[in-house]
Structures are given as structure tokens and as C-alpha cells.
Amino acid sequence: MTSLLPFIRSRFAQRAVQLGLAAGLVVGPQARAFAIGVQDVITLAGLEVPDEQIIKKIQKDGSVFKLAPSEILELKKKGVSDKVIKFMLQTSQGGAAAAASSKKTEDKPKRELSAAEQAADEARLKEEALRLAEEERKRQGASQKAFANQVMARGLRYAEDGDWVKSIQLFEKFVSDGANGVPYAPDSDEAYNASYGVAKALVNAGLWQSGASKLLDVVRGGPDKTFFRDAFTKLRELRRKINYRPPELEDLTKFNVVSQPAEFQDGYNYFVGEFLHDFGLSNEAKPYLDKVHANAEDYARAQYLMGLIAFEDETSDKKTQITDASQAFQKAVLSAEKQGNNGLPVVDLSYLALARLAYEFEQFDAAIYYYKKISRNSPKLASAFYESGWAYFLKNDTSRALGTFEALHSPYFAHHFYPELWVLEATIYVNLCRYDEAEAAVKMFKDHILVLGPPLRDFIKKNRKPEEYYASFVESVNKKSAAGLPRVLQSPVLENVEFYNIYQTIKQIEREEATVKQQLNALGGFGQELLSRLGQLRQERVSEAGVVIQKTLRTVVKDLDLYTDKLDQLQIDVMTARQDKIDQQIAAGGDEEKAGQVVERSGSVAIAGSDVMIWPFEGEFWKDEIGAYRSFLKTQCPVEK
Numbered sequence: 001m002t003s004l005l006p007f008i009r010s011r012f013a014q015r016a017v018q019l020g021l022a023a024g025l026v027v028g029p030q031a032r033a034f035a036i037g038v039q040d041v042i043t044l045a046g047l048e049v050p051d052e053q054i055i056k057k058i059q060k061d062g063s064v065f066k067l068a069p070s071e072i073l074e075l076k077k078k079g080v081s082d083k084v085i086k087f088m089l090q091t092s093q094g095g096a097a098a099a100a101s102s103k104k105t106e107d108k109p110k111r112e113l114s115a116a117e118q119a120a121d122e123a124r125l126k127e128e129a130l131r132l133a134e135e136e137r138k139r140q141g142a143s144q145k146a147f148a149n150q151v152m153a154r155g156l157r158y159a160e161d162g163d164w165v166k167s168i169q170l171f172e173k174f175v176s177d178g179a180n181g182v183p184y185a186p187d188s189d190e191a192y193n194a195s196y197g198v199a200k201a202l203v204n205a206g207l208w209q210s211g212a213s214k215l216l217d218v219v220r221g222g223p224d225k226t227f228f229r230d231a232f233t234k235l236r237e238l239r240r241k242i243n244y245r246p247p248e249l250e251d252l253t254k255f256n257v258v259s260q261p262a263e264f265q266d267g268y269n270y271f272v273g274e275f276l277h278d279f280g281l282s283n284e285a286k287p288y289l290d291k292v293h294a295n296a297e298d299y300a301r302a303q304y305l306m307g308l309i310a311f312e313d314e315t316s317d318k319k320t321q322i323t324d325a326s327q328a329f330q331k332a333v334l335s336a337e338k339q340g341n342n343g344l345p346v347v348d349l350s351y352l353a354l355a356r357l358a359y360e361f362e363q364f365d366a367a368i369y370y371y372k373k374i375s376r377n378s379p380k381l382a383s384a385f386y387e388s389g390w391a392y393f394l395k396n397d398t399s400r401a402l403g404t405f406e407a408l409h410s411p412y413f414a415h416h417f418y419p420e421l422w423v424l425e426a427t428i429y430v431n432l433c434r435y436d437e438a439e440a441a442v443k444m445f446k447d448h449i450l451v452l453g454p455p456l457r458d459f460i461k462k463n464r465k466p467e468e469y470y471a472s473f474v475e476s477v478n479k480k481s482a483a484g485l486p487r488v489l490q491s492p493v494l495e496n497v498e499f500y501n502i503y504q505t506i507k508q509i510e511r512e513e514a515t516v517k518q519q520l521n522a523l524g525g526f527g528q529e530l531l532s533r534l535g536q537l538r539q540e541r542v543s544e545a546g547v548v549i550q551k552t553l554r555t556v557v558k559d560l561d562l563y564t565d566k567l568d569q570l571q572i573d574v575m576t577a578r579q580d581k582i583d584q585q586i587a588a589g590g591d592e593e594k595a596g597q598v599v600e601r602s603g604s605v606a607i608a609g610s611d612v613m614i615w616p617f618e619g620e621f622w623k624d625e626i627g628a629y630r631s632f633l634k635t636q637c638p639v640e641k
Helices: 005-017 036-045 053-062 071-077 082-093 096-107 115-160 165-175 188-202 208-219 228-241 247-254 262-278 284-291 299-312 318-335 340-360 364-371 379-394 398-408 421-429 437-450 450-462 466-477 487-496 496-518 521-589
Strands: 606-608 630-631
Touching: 036 053, 036 071, 036 082, 053 082, 071 082, 096 208, 115 188, 115 379, 165 188, 165 521, 188 208, 188 228, 208 228, 208 247, 208 496, 208 521, 228 262, 247 262, 262 284, 262 299, 284 299, 299 318, 299 340, 340 364, 364 379, 364 421, 379 398, 379 421, 398 421, 398 630, 421 437, 421 521, 437 450, 437 521, 450 466, 450 487, 450 521, 466 487, 466 521, 487 521, 487 606, 496 521
Parallel strands: none
Antiparallel strands: 606 630
16 A cells, blocks of 8 residues: 555546546535435545445445446446445445435435535545545554564574574565565565565575575665665675675675664675675775774774785885785784684785785795794695795705705695696706706606696596586596596695685585475475576586686696706706716816815705704604704805816
8 A cells, every 4th residue: 555645646636537526525524415425436446445434434424325236337347346335235224214314315406516616525535535545554554564573573483493494485475475465566675574584594594605695685775774784794604604706796885884883884894895806896995995994803804905905006116015015914914913813814814925925026035034924724834835945946045945845745735736846956956066866856757747747638638618627627536537637636726715615615506406406395486496596506606616627727737838848958957067077077087176176965865943953754754843944965066176
């Protein structure tokens, strides 16, 4: 009945023109000369005045109807209900007084109404109809609201108790039944509230992908809606558990949340900024991240993202890049450290970012300092060791570089793939004129790395579409195919954070599909729609995962080719150096003193710690000594007299 008023006005105008409204109602203290007539009943019915109100009006005016068959047909044709017609027929049997009154009214000659009287009559009829309609609207609205509240409470109780199917069934039926048999419109408050109830049921059932989609629909209703804050808070919790980032999240940029509590604003601004950054919209993300207050829970994460944005900003000069990025990362560290263990992931990420920032601008000592700041239990530890090894290598600190490479060969990092380690070691050995060690490193590269080229290229050749890459890779990981990808070549993909997130999403979707299929009969059309969306979403994520696998493996192929070329050059350098040594010895008549003094190798390959203690446990690695290894191999290059 919420849209009844304009309808009444238009319908009234039509009826007034068509019928002339020659007869009216008795309204107010000044009674009409005529009781309500047949045409008045037709008019009221056309205005959708409820049956009970029409009957009350007939009773109030004491009208008596003697309906002819043709009048009854006319009443039915004009939409008057059987209930009203039946009551009208009963009035003729209302007793002698009513009959006499009716007879008197009928026998009395009818006076033609003037134009002014007709206009006043029409106005009174309109006012009365609107009043009756408003009373009915309020009555029905209150009744519907009470019923809707009962349904909402019962549905949410089902969801909390784990009976998610029953909860969804209740909400779906509530919307489809609607008011007076008319389903609620999708943009109605009732449908909105039911959507939130369905979302809660799905989330509580562990159907996170499906629940997140419903929660987003509720959030997109805007801040003025009842469940905006609750839905957003739950949506954000789910985003931390699943890789949920549909393009529709951009709609959140349309809303102004300044009227919300400060804590909510901080969370909302970080959420939007993070989403925009993930989609590469850094310039759009900055204003949102910058609004997160320093005392907010998300401040550390916001500053970390601000640092990444500054680091990636190629429009800034080098000095500005370093200054803005380092300041943001340092703020992230300081804020995250206040959060204890909860802040450790951001601390490690920020230190790693600071190290990479210094490395990028060839500040290798600063880079190594920050690499060492990363905690030993961090999942980023392997990356820190690996990158610090490169820093030592580039700053020509051969002792620490070889010690770091030795640590990376340990079982603690066996699940990582660093094909260039042997190449880097061989390069250092050549620079130290230790050609035997260089040739040994070259052989290790050929025996353990170079042999991976053929199966890797064969895998890429057999798979064309992203879906094929994903299926073949999963089979290889699960060892379902003897001709799959070798375990060592799976590491670059398994270490890829993007692939990990997408894979976890795919497994989540598959679990949800299985759950929905079990309840498909009970869920009916809703279940079919849910299953269809999940299937489409799974296909999209499988395609995304396949693309990541393809790109990662093709990068490995390029790296292998690059390192192979580098190795070929090293072998040429070794051969040339050996030949030079022979030539020098021949020229000196076999006298090594004349050919140049050679510093001989002594002791073990590596030492632990900074106190030059020789590490006697060849092939053994102690976890608490990882990162403390140093090589003390000395150069064997001849010193010219």
C-alpha cells in the first residue's frame, strides 16, 4: 500500500470524469440528502478502498439496496467484491425501519445538484477515500512490519543454530510471498533485510564466497540502510580469509561514511584503499589510505601500502621515492610493533620492503641491515636470505656471499628454487682464481639445474590453455601423472603468493559446491542459482591460476637460458685462465716463484659466526647457525712481483 496515494488520485480523477459522481457519501456533521448509492460503491471499489471500509460506510449511512440482476453484473464487472455485493443484498432484508427508510428515500424525488455542490461532493469523497486508504495503509504497514521482524528474528536464529538451509528457505519464502500475495520488489526494505539474513546464513554455514557476494549486495545498499555497518564488517572479515576482490567493490567509493564512528571510517577507508591498490589504482587508493588515523588498527598496513605506492611511483625523482617510501615503511614498523604478535607480519613485510628499497638504489649495506631484521620464523626468511646473498655478491663481500649461499643449500630452504646459486658461486670462484671449485659449481649446475630444461619445456609445450596448465600442474603436485612437472620446478609456482591465494579460493569454491549439491533439493531455485554462480566463479579462478602458472614457468625458462649463457662464459673464462697459467709457467721455465706467488687454500670451506671458528660438520646445518656462515677461502690469483 506504500504507493497507493498517487494511484488513488489518478483513479479518482478518472472516475470523477466517467461517473460524474452524482451521488456522494455522508461526511461530517452536515449529512447528505442522499444515502450511498450503487455508483458510490463502484467508485470506492475502484479507488481500492478495502471491503470492510465500504461496508462500514453503507452501515453508517443506513443505505438499502434492491439490486436488479443487471446491477449485480455491473458491480461484478466494475470490480466490486462478492463480499460487498452480498452485504448490499442483505440490506434489503434489514427490517421494516430500514425498508421504510429505503422506500422513502427511493420515492422522494431527486434534486439535480448544482456544479458547486457536485464539486464539493467530489472533494469530500476524495478526502474520505484518502483518509480510509491511509488508515488501512498504516494498519497493514504496522502488521507487515511486525510480521517481517518476526521472520527476521526467526531466520537469524536458524542461521546462528547452524540450520542454514531452513534459514534461507524462510527468507526466500518471505520475499516471494510478499504483501497480499505480491512479491517484494528487489529494492524494498523487506527484500534488503532478507538478503542480509541469507548472507548471515551462508557465512555461518562456511559458504564464504557465496556469503561475501550477498554481503556485498547489502553493503551496496548504502550507509543509510539498516545493516550497512554489520554487513561491511562481516565482509571485511571474509576478505581476510578468502581472496575476494570482485570489480563491484569499486561501488564502495561512491559512499560517504563521515557520519559513521571514527573506528568504522578507518576500517572502511583502509578496505577501499587496499582494494584499489590491488587493482593497480594507486593514485585512487592514496586518499583513502591517507585518511586512516595513526591510532587505528589498520594504520600500519595503510602505511605499508603507502610505502609501496611511493616505491612504485615512477613519476617521482629518485630522492623523493626513497624519502617517501622509507618514511612510510618506518611508520608501518613502529605502528605494527605496538600490536605485538599480531603486528609481526607487517613488521617483516616492511623490513623486507626497506631492504629492497635500499637494494634497488644500490645501498647494499643498508639493504643487508634490513634483511637481518626479519624474524627467523617469518615466511619471508628465505627471500631475505636469498636477496641478501645477492647484496653480498654485488658488494664483492665473497666471504658472506658464499656463507649465505651455503645456508641456502641447507634442508631448511630445500623447498625453494634458486637455480642461479651455482652460477653465482662459480663466478666468485673464478674471481678468486679457484678454478677447481668453479668447475665443481658448474658441474652442480649442469647435474641439478640444466637437466630440468627439457621436462620444463615439454610441460609448457603440452599445455596451451590456462585451464590445461592448472589441471596438469595440480596433477603433478598430487603425483597423479608420471610425466608431470618435476618437484623442484613446482617450487616457483607454489611460492607465488598470487597462485597460493587463487588456489585457496578454488578449493573454497569446490567445498561450497559440494555443500550446496547436498542440499540442492531443499534449496530449489536458490540453490541452482547459487551453484551456477559458484561454477562460473570457479572457472574464472582456474583460468587466473593457469595464467599465473604459465607466466611463472616461462620466466623460469628465460632464467635457465640466461644462466646457461652465463655459465658458458664462465667456462670460457676458466679455460682461458688455466691456459694463461700454463703459458706463464712455460715462460718462467716451470718456476712458480717467477710466474707469480699463489695463495694456497687452507682449512674448511666455511666458518660459523664472526669468531673464525672452523665449522667441522660437513654437510650438517644447525638452525640457530643459519645466516652466520662465512667462507674464508682465500684468493689463489697470482700476485705480480
